[in-house]
Amino acid sequence: MTHKTTPHLVHIETFGCQMNESDSELVRSLLKQDGFAFTDDRERADVMLMNTCAIRENAHNKVYGHLGELHAIKKERPLVVGVLGCMAQSLKDELTKKVPLIDVLAGPDAYRQLPMLISNALQAQEQGFSKKAFALDLSEYETYDGVMPDREGGTNAWITVMRGCDNFCSFCVVPYTRGRERSRDPQSILAEAQQAAALGYKQITLLGQNVNSYRSDDWDFAKLILAVADTPGIERVRFTSPHPKDFPRPLLEAIATHPKICKHIHLPLQSGSDRILDLMGRLYTTDDYRKLVDQIRQLIPDIVLTTDIICGFCSETDEEFNQTYQLVEQVRFHSAFVFAYSERKNTIAARKYPDDISNEVKSLRVQRLVDLQREIGAALNRDYIGQRVPILVERDATRSPDQWMGKTDGNIAVIWNKGTEPLQPGMFTTRLITDATTAALFAE
Numbered sequence: 001m002t003h004k005t006t007p008h009l010v011h012i013e014t015f016g017c018q019m020n021e022s023d024s025e026l027v028r029s030l031l032k033q034d035g036f037a038f039t040d041d042r043e044r045a046d047v048m049l050m051n052t053c054a055i056r057e058n059a060h061n062k063v064y065g066h067l068g069e070l071h072a073i074k075k076e077r078p079l080v081v082g083v084l085g086c087m088a089q090s091l092k093d094e095l096t097k098k099v100p101l102i103d104v105l106a107g108p109d110a111y112r113q114l115p116m117l118i119s120n121a122l123q124a125q126e127q128g129f130s131k132k133a134f135a136l137d138l139s140e141y142e143t144y145d146g147v148m149p150d151r152e153g154g155t156n157a158w159i160t161v162m163r164g165c166d167n168f169c170s171f172c173v174v175p176y177t178r179g180r181e182r183s184r185d186p187q188s189i190l191a192e193a194q195q196a197a198a199l200g201y202k203q204i205t206l207l208g209q210n211v212n213s214y215r216s217d218d219w220d221f222a223k224l225i226l227a228v229a230d231t232p233g234i235e236r237v238r239f240t241s242p243h244p245k246d247f248p249r250p251l252l253e254a255i256a257t258h259p260k261i262c263k264h265i266h267l268p269l270q271s272g273s274d275r276i277l278d279l280m281g282r283l284y285t286t287d288d289y290r291k292l293v294d295q296i297r298q299l300i301p302d303i304v305l306t307t308d309i310i311c312g313f314c315s316e317t318d319e320e321f322n323q324t325y326q327l328v329e330q331v332r333f334h335s336a337f338v339f340a341y342s343e344r345k346n347t348i349a350a351r352k353y354p355d356d357i358s359n360e361v362k363s364l365r366v367q368r369l370v371d372l373q374r375e376i377g378a379a380l381n382r383d384y385i386g387q388r389v390p391i392l393v394e395r396d397a398t399r400s401p402d403q404w405m406g407k408t409d410g411n412i413a414v415i416w417n418k419g420t421e422p423l424q425p426g427m428f429t430t431r432l433i434t435d436a437t438t439a440a441l442f443a444e
């Protein structure tokens with residue numbers, strides 16, 4: 001630490017996926033251990049950190065917009081600016097050339113060095129000069145074992161069980177920004193689950209870029225999730241994001257039989273065309289995917305299935321898009337994240353395949369799938385009308401503090417008016433579903 005008598009105040013903004021949210025919890029923990037304090041108020045911050053995402057164009061643009069705002073603030077007063085995470089890792093040259101205000105760059109495997117890097121930058125600033133520090137080495141071993149995340153509260157505790165990815169899907173930058181796949185020691189994961197339960201969390205979501213590839217000695221993901229689900233005090237266990245290639249029968253049986261493992265599987269499809277799946281390097285065919293869905297539904301009839309789809313991947317024809325459309329009609333997902341393909345630097349697709357589908361065609365395809373998915377999602381949600389479903393209360397509804405928002409076991413949002421029942425976030429209630437839209441169920 002530098003010699004300021006009160007702790008230096010850090011403000012952190014997080015972009016992108018839940019892995020990044022979870023990484024920000026690690027960063028807070030590491031910096032607090034070193035004497036830093038955190039503030040939500042940007043005006044008071046001595047240090048502004050951005051934990052960035054390089055996966056989608058949207059997050060990328062938001063980070064650049066945010067850096068523009070920091071530029072204005074840094075002109076007015078001393079400020080250390082740090083960029084962490086995937087963009088720091090993948091766009092070091094671009095960021096340092098285009099954005100000279102950055103003092104610290106730290107990739108996803110370098111967070112243990114952050115307290116030192118920030119302290120050095122603060123000291124340099126106090127002495128009237130600027131010192132830039134970059135830590136971007138990827139590690140084959142770093143899993144942040146032993147760093148207890150500094151959680152923000154709520155009902156759900158995220159626990160990262162593995163980091164990195166070895167799959168090299170051709171559109172994806174993650175293997176380059178987060179490095180090789182590595183799994184945490186199961187005992188440290190179980191200790192973290194117990195700690196979360198002791199802090200009052202009711203739900204745990206196991207996280208990993210490829211969560212069901214988890215392996216540590218004789219522990220696979222099925223054994224791990226069963227052990228986490230047995231943690232006293234934890235009522236629900238979820239996981240994200242899995243790869244369709246890693247669903248052995250014991251894992252499906254674990255989901256089917258353990259009452260605390262939620263009956264929700266996010267199963268990224270990406271495309272309904274075998275040629276495009278092959279170009280994407282997804283390691284399964286549409287036939288494999290259909291068979292997996294059939295097996296899941298046979299073993300877990302009340303499963304809620306959700307997915308991710310990319311429209312307009314390199315050279316995707318109308319016919320191939322229609323195959324995706326038809327597969328979505330057949331499988332009937334509860335919800336789907338539908339994205340237009342956007343080329344990411346340094347990926348296999350960027351090197352090998354031209355991004356040759358116009359933005360207009362991509363948008364039309366996205367819109368057609370979104371419209372289809374809305375109809376399917378609304379129809380599936382209407383099936384809940386008349387049923388009484390257990391709900392974990394999460395928080396006030398966004399639109400009204402007079403309503404609660406909670407989630408079903410299948411991760412579907414439910415909204416209902418607050419009554420006389422003394423509910424609190426983290427409690428369970430069972431309610432009669434009276435109405436439904438694509439986005440939510442409404443209860444009595």
Ligand code: SF4
Pocket residue numbers: 165166167168169172173174175209210243
């Ligand atoms: S499985 Fe594919 S899409 Fe998922 S993180 Fe790995 S490379 Fe990216």
